[in-house]
Amino acid sequence: MRYAELRERVCEANRGLVEAGLVVLSFGNASGIDRGGGIVAIKPSGVDYATLRPEDIVVVALEDGRVVEGDGRPSSDTPAHLLLYRSFPEAGGVVHTHSAHAAAWAQARREIPCLGTTHADHFHGPVPVTRALTSEEIATDYELNTGRVIVERFASGRIDPAEVPACLDASHGPFTWGATPEEALVNAIALEQVARIAIHTLAIRPDAEPISEALLDRHFRRKHGPGAYYGQPRSAREGRA
Amino acid sequence: MRYAELRERVCEANRGLVEAGLVVLSFGNASGIDRGGGIVAIKPSGVDYATLRPEDIVVVALEDGRVVEGDGRPSSDTPAHLLLYRSFPEAGGVVHTHSAHAAAWAQARREIPCLGTTHADHFHGPVPVTRALTSEEIATDYELNTGRVIVERFASGRIDPAEVPACLDASHGPFTWGATPEEALVNAIALEQVARIAIHTLAIRPDAEPISEALLDRHFRRKHGPGAYYGQPRSAREGRA
Amino acid sequence: MRYAELRERVCEANRGLVEAGLVVLSFGNASGIDRGGGIVAIKPSGVDYATLRPEDIVVVALEDGRVVEGDGRPSSDTPAHLLLYRSFPEAGGVVHTHSAHAAAWAQARREIPCLGTTHADHFHGPVPVTRALTSEEIATDYELNTGRVIVERFASGRIDPAEVPACLDASHGPFTWGATPEEALVNAIALEQVARIAIHTLAIRPDAEPISEALLDRHFRRKHGPGAYYGQPRSAREGRA
Amino acid sequence: MRYAELRERVCEANRGLVEAGLVVLSFGNASGIDRGGGIVAIKPSGVDYATLRPEDIVVVALEDGRVVEGDGRPSSDTPAHLLLYRSFPEAGGVVHTHSAHAAAWAQARREIPCLGTTHADHFHGPVPVTRALTSEEIATDYELNTGRVIVERFASGRIDPAEVPACLDASHGPFTWGATPEEALVNAIALEQVARIAIHTLAIRPDAEPISEALLDRHFRRKHGPGAYYGQPRSAREGRA
Numbered sequence: 005m006r007y008a009e010l011r012e013r014v015c016e017a018n019r020g021l022v023e024a025g026l027v028v029l030s031f032g033n034a035s036g037i038d039r040g041g042g043i044v045a046i047k048p049s050g051v052d053y054a055t056l057r058p059e060d061i062v063v064v065a066l067e068d069g070r071v072v073e074g075d076g077r078p079s080s081d082t083p084a085h086l087l088l089y090r091s092f093p094e095a096g097g098v099v100h101t102h103s104a105h106a107a108a109w110a111q112a113r114r115e116i117p118c119l120g121t122t123h124a125d126h127f128h129g130p131v132p133v134t135r136a137l138t139s140e141e142i143a144t145d146y147e148l149n150t151g152r153v154i155v156e157r158f159a160s161g162r163i164d165p166a167e168v169p170a171c172l173d174a175s176h177g178p179f180t181w182g183a184t185p186e187e188a189l190v191n192a193i194a195l196e197q198v199a200r201i202a203i204h205t206l207a208i209r210p211d212a213e214p215i216s217e218a219l220l221d222r223h224f225r226r227k228h229g230p231g232a233y234y235g236q237p238r239s240a241r242e243g244r245a
Numbered sequence: 246m247r248y249a250e251l252r253e254r255v256c257e258a259n260r261g262l263v264e265a266g267l268v269v270l271s272f273g274n275a276s277g278i279d280r281g282g283g284i285v286a287i288k289p290s291g292v293d294y295a296t297l298r299p300e301d302i303v304v305v306a307l308e309d310g311r312v313v314e315g316d317g318r319p320s321s322d323t324p325a326h327l328l329l330y331r332s333f334p335e336a337g338g339v340v341h342t343h344s345a346h347a348a349a350w351a352q353a354r355r356e357i358p359c360l361g362t363t364h365a366d367h368f369h370g371p372v373p374v375t376r377a378l379t380s381e382e383i384a385t386d387y388e389l390n391t392g393r394v395i396v397e398r399f400a401s402g403r404i405d406p407a408e409v410p411a412c413l414d415a416s417h418g419p420f421t422w423g424a425t426p427e428e429a430l431v432n433a434i435a436l437e438q439v440a441r442i443a444i445h446t447l448a449i450r451p452d453a454e455p456i457s458e459a460l461l462d463r464h465f466r467r468k469h470g471p472g473a474y475y476g477q478p479r480s481a482r483e484g485r486a
Numbered sequence: 487m488r489y490a491e492l493r494e495r496v497c498e499a500n501r502g503l504v505e506a507g508l509v510v511l512s513f514g515n516a517s518g519i520d521r522g523g524g525i526v527a528i529k530p531s532g533v534d535y536a537t538l539r540p541e542d543i544v545v546v547a548l549e550d551g552r553v554v555e556g557d558g559r560p561s562s563d564t565p566a567h568l569l570l571y572r573s574f575p576e577a578g579g580v581v582h583t584h585s586a587h588a589a590a591w592a593q594a595r596r597e598i599p600c601l602g603t604t605h606a607d608h609f610h611g612p613v614p615v616t617r618a619l620t621s622e623e624i625a626t627d628y629e630l631n632t633g634r635v636i637v638e639r640f641a642s643g644r645i646d647p648a649e650v651p652a653c654l655d656a657s658h659g660p661f662t663w664g665a666t667p668e669e670a671l672v673n674a675i676a677l678e679q680v681a682r683i684a685i686h687t688l689a690i691r692p693d694a695e696p697i698s699e700a701l702l703d704r705h706f707r708r709k710h711g712p713g714a715y716y717g718q719p720r721s722a723r724e725g726r727a
Numbered sequence: 728m729r730y731a732e733l734r735e736r737v738c739e740a741n742r743g744l745v746e747a748g749l750v751v752l753s754f755g756n757a758s759g760i761d762r763g764g765g766i767v768a769i770k771p772s773g774v775d776y777a778t779l780r781p782e783d784i785v786v787v788a789l790e791d792g793r794v795v796e797g798d799g800r801p802s803s804d805t806p807a808h809l810l811l812y813r814s815f816p817e818a819g820g821v822v823h824t825h826s827a828h829a830a831a832w833a834q835a836r837r838e839i840p841c842l843g844t845t846h847a848d849h850f851h852g853p854v855p856v857t858r859a860l861t862s863e864e865i866a867t868d869y870e871l872n873t874g875r876v877i878v879e880r881f882a883s884g885r886i887d888p889a890e891v892p893a894c895l896d897a898s899h900g901p902f903t904w905g906a907t908p909e910e911a912l913v914n915a916i917a918l919e920q921v922a923r924i925a926i927h928t929l930a931i932r933p934d935a936e937p938i939s940e941a942l943l944d945r946h947f948r949r950k951h952g953p954g955a956y957y958g959q960p961r962s963a964r965e966g967r968a
Contacts, residue, residue, distance in 0.1 A: 050476025108445030111361040120834040204831030235773025291717025349686030352602040380700040532958025590927030593843040621941040
């Protein structure tokens, strides 16, 4: 079995969705990519997380989604995952959930404004929402098109997917990504918490305003990019593991 | 003891209500049917889920509810379960809860509109709410009548119970059903999550609109009926078990 | 040590407050009475539930609250518990919490209307809220007065404490009672769930109306009084234990 | 290793943040001071709580924040903790979180009014919110300035930090403090619960009014200061430990 480490990590990320309370039943999936091998490892469709084992993870070709390794049928959302990997070269992991608060923003078809530093720590600006799909896009290549509208939204809005690693599919739910499957999971957890705090904020103050550009930049740059000073230096983290 | 397997499954479904956070105290019950035997297995009334054992499950006649096996008194909601089995031939399991968010829609006496794909994955259209019972219906055969208004609502609205396996009893709470007790439980879990996301959606956008028929059909048909392509092929699932 | 069984049951009821998610920190207390002995067993003040043992429970005289057994200082709310026992002869157990949703109704100084059958199963009418205490009542015998306004509210409203075993102290939180400490705990759990569903109901429909008298009576009488038919016959329950 | 006991207690307080549900991911930190030694022990930056050990806690100088003991980089919020210790001599422990309901009040930039006795038991008046930072304050010494605006708010409002041991950093989240790290944690837990009940209260009654000064004083004084009568006498608590 090739890709054993990637399968293991993708399996762990899928289990992490349940541990973090992001999914009930089988409403979510995580994947990871091996760009050198040109393959993506992803959750099988409709399988219970509790019994999910690394050998259940399906390996598909990045190019066309054909199954390379594994007995099961890959997640029905696989075409969207693959498109995000092909369009966003920084993405090493992708997560899709129907987590309750983020899904509510998707159903309301509103972007999540950046109302505080919890948001700014992870997403450098509002978390965008896609346009609705047309009837034609729903009828043909539906799952692929749920990815296409995300790519379209980032292109038309000139949003950098490395700076805002999340998008809400209109009337559907969130996709997040990151440099690794673990980071995509962290972004899914952060997004749900940010979505939740934002709903509570509106309950207290319906006209709450987004934070300043200065505060947004400061918090995002504390954690991301060359000037980041949050967390331990990479060498220390490796020594610890 | 006959019906040992059905009792076991019904016992598990009742315990599943607690594990999924759908009930507190003894606010819920699950049942399953053996159509060949003409019997229904159901939770005993007012018994604690934590100590519930398969041998506590009561077996009653589908036709008239007389106890066929078991020492306890069956759930007070038994007449409603039996009527649903007699009226909806597809139902192999029935679940009734007072889960907080679904019960809130029932108390508000509003159907749950289909605001997103989480809903469409499980329910092919709004989850309907019954009319209120009359004083006469409350005074005589009350529990039977809580089932009758569900059947009436599906008939008058020409709703297919196999496509919308859930209904809200006005001012009361949800009933769900499915091909098996396990599926009725899954639908109860999905309904509570759908009801919760819908409340959050209205908090963000009070005038949120239902999704298009095209998107509703697409998501429901991914999972249900002859063209379904979500999950593993039946043969693979059996091989796994 | 006398009253060993009562201490044990009161200790369990206090631990049950935490298990049911009704309290954080030390925001709550449960007590039980031995009317023959003229004593009340109650939680010590400010002690952690996790380490609470039956021998920590303090036994005080019903008449004047003097400590009869136990090394600790009884709950600061003891005078309110004692007054409820002296005023409501049916009460065998009393529980006080700051559970989040019930406390919110208390802080809003609104009675909880009976919006559905979950409520009607436990409380035969709205859960009342007291008037505010005067500055004099706050300055002198404060804890006793938090009980007095409950008794006053039930007297002026001609509410039967056996039919509505709960009251909200204005700007404070709920008290519940029952025939035993266990039943007072059940009523505290039911009240919190009812308060929660009611808040969700108002979010969906701000003008939601109370249920009919006929439905309220039916549900309450299913579980309470001579015609009750919910749960197992008493003889069966005893055989089971 | 010096300061072993303080490290142990600070480690426990950081773990307590997770157990109490106040943090997800690494959104929070707790610290404790040894005023005699002129040092503060604090969580390392971005380290997982699950694997946090006492030897990971970083010890820094109160005066200038230089690392005195420990291999890791201290929390990025260290300058704010140190300023609070230097400005509030009563503080023996400080906690910072992004707990969902308290963060929502911070994001709404509204102080939490004292709507009930749960609040009054811990905070003698509204929990204040700071002004927004200027662009200059964000650009230079950002973390220090998140502390400065708290000190400024307490000075300008003539608020006694021993009476209101909490503040909301605008658009950010709460800081709490106490005589010990354990007490700072208790105040963080109480603050989140108070913030949550307040949001529910506004949902029921948007124009809910603060409680009277008399009730506020009574509840705060039950627990704090020379006349306190809540909890066990100190001697009894020590005997118990």
